[in-house]
Amino acid sequence: MTPEQRARQVGDTMFANDVASRDTMGMELLACEPGRAVMRMTVQPLHLNGHRICHGGFVFTLADSTFAFACNSHNRNAVAAGCSIEFLRPSHEGDVLTCEGLEQTLSGRHGIYDMKVTNQRGEVVALFRGKSAQIAGTVFPEDQP
Secondary structure (H helix, E strand, O other), rough: HHHHHHHHHHHHHHHHOOOOHHHHHHOOEEEEOOOEEEEEEEOOOEEHHHHHHHHHHHHHHHHHHHHHHHHHHOOOOEEEEEEEEOOOOOOOOOOOEEEEEEEEEEEEEEEEEEEEOOOEEEEEEEEEEEEEEEEOOOOOOOOOO
């Protein structure tokens, strides 16, 4: 199995089980590649806060979900060990948010990943950095050499 095939199967397996991202948030998984993932969601009325802009927690969730796919893409179970986000501009109902996550480094059990959330106009909405920690197991069973 190539690293690309492995990452794609990780994405398919995780997304099938990810009720929060898929059903609750309405996210789509656009790509899961080695050390990279892309997700998208449209801001809906249920995502709006008291200012009628997308609640920061939902933007965070989009970035966090993208982070999860990127850091698990090698088929070694990984979870967040820490993260931070910078909100740069508001999103409004109907905006289409896309998050691209890229692995910056993977050393031993720990990785650093950067997420960039943009709107349909290409404007940066938020920047998120996550640190992953690998734990026991794999996303799907696979023969190890």
